[in-house]
Amino acid sequence: MEDIEWLLHQPDGGRALKVNERTRISDAQWDAVIERIDVAPGLRVFLTHATIHSDITVQSRDPGSGPESTPWASSTIAVEGHVEIEIPDGLQVTAGPDQAVLFRPSGRDPRYHVKAPQRLRLAGYALRRDRLERMFDGAIPPALLPLLEPEMETSRVICMHATRRLRHLAEGLFAPGLNGPLRLLFVEGVVLQLLASQMASQIRPARILTAREREAVTTAHRLLLLDMRRPPGLGDLADAVGLSEKRLNACFRSEFGSTVFELLRNYRLEHARIALESGAAPLKQIAWRVGYNHVSNFINAYTARYGAPPRRHVLKKQVAAAMPASRAG
Template sequence: MEDIEWLLHEPGGDRSLKVNERARISDAQWDATIERIDAAPGLRVLLTHAAIHGDIAVQPRDSETAPESTAWASGTIAVSGHVEVEMPDGLRITAGPDQAVLFRPAAGGARYRMTAPQRLRLAGYALRRDRLERIFDGAIPAALVPLLEPDIEASRVICMQATRRLRHHAESLFAPGLNGPLRMLFIEGVVLQLLASQMASQIRPAHILTKRERDAIATARRLLLLDMRQPPGLGDLADAVGLSEKRLNACFRSEFGGTVFEVLRNHRLEHARIALEAGAAPLKQIAWRVGYNHVSNFINAYTARYGAPPRRHALKNQVAAARPASRAG
């Protein structure tokens, strides 16, 4: 089995770590077990179980696939904890218990950033492009097509809700009990279930909403976001647009990817993120403006959404935004 070299990005400088079947790491940054499994031709799985003590970034460098790294599409599901996946061209996305990702880097490998303190249980898989094409046998889902183009100039990312079923499948990859060919067969089956579930989440039948319902939820969304400090309650909103509370939530989930409350929360936190990165106001004032009366509730919600506390996340984004200019040299 070929080795994977992990490049660890640490405050004291970069260092390399060789990982083959299983590696245990214990230092000031983290205590981790990392397992790399070649389950089948064109199918690779990486399982990480770690206690993060200090902020750290890791970047797998696989000697077998490095020259053609863009021929692989990868999936990341966090059973617990959060990780920020950074593409070589600067595109970044957070994977956590509420959001899973499928991606294909434009060139080189992705970098995984983990903030402390947290406990992380991360399941990742990579499928070679030709293997993916064989799996779908000419019926490739529309959402997956951008990840399978022969040549890409920019990294491609697909985000989806990390449902309980998705996390359950990912968790099962860590379960002991099988060895040898039986374990490889089990892992291959689980990865195919993960891929199927992730693709199914991208399918939204056009007939699920009538024109009246679309008009109603467009009005509801506008009313919901008019005043983030004092938004209407679910019952009032449903009455205003002539839908039941249950149907309103179902329509929101279909059209906007979340319930009424989730859409409001995400809108609040996105506004807060922009304000924080701009340095527009103190943290307490930003929290109040977007509808949080208690700063602690705001910090908890922000951390759950973006994987890091507000000030730390904003600072990292500011640093990352300034980095490309220095990289060019």
């Protein structure tokens, strides 16, 4: 198990701190216990219990993170105290007893700024995209999808009200009274409840579409898919049907379960899959026809949707289709 390095930023420079299963720190800045729990592949939990004597900044330096790694969604819930989270791309949010945060940074890892004096108890977890897909059987909640795009140019953040139930769940992680496999099972169960509660807080009651909105969505759907190689921009599409961009996306979610360009991406990849299985054209040409200028971007999007790169996915389907015929023969 690799240790995770945390960089402590101090007035006179910085120093590295290796965080393994349980790390104790006691110095002029803080007295703290940081616990790292590798619950299962694709699921990691951090618990921080600290007394802060002077302002401190901590930056995680996880060897498993970075722009080239598999996407992870992270959450920070403050049971006690406040922490400012500085996320790349100029984003800064506060996690405290009244607000929890879900995020995925782009590029470098986030920094955590903690003001003194205060007592701090933070519960954090990180879930890898492939584990999330298995948990949701591929149907990841729409609110979570922006955090898990395979190609993400800017950081994404979701802030939600930290309800009493959410804080109570997070607090239970600090003293479960269990060890070994039983504790791992307990921690995993709590993380699942935390994620479910956080996602439930993002669900808004669906608004019934008016007749005019339904007509606008039907027209927008047709215009969007007329030419998948050169689709209209969201603003142009919204202007063409007389809706705002925000309302058009909301109407698409109501009618099709996805935003305008989530729907376009899904159609592109489905058409590409059919073309690949037919063998009618080489991969590069198919990618270009459905709107991907770079084959690598197409392969990443295809893999994220179908769980395997294009050629491997098609080969698996062909082998599966041939198996009954082979047995019959």
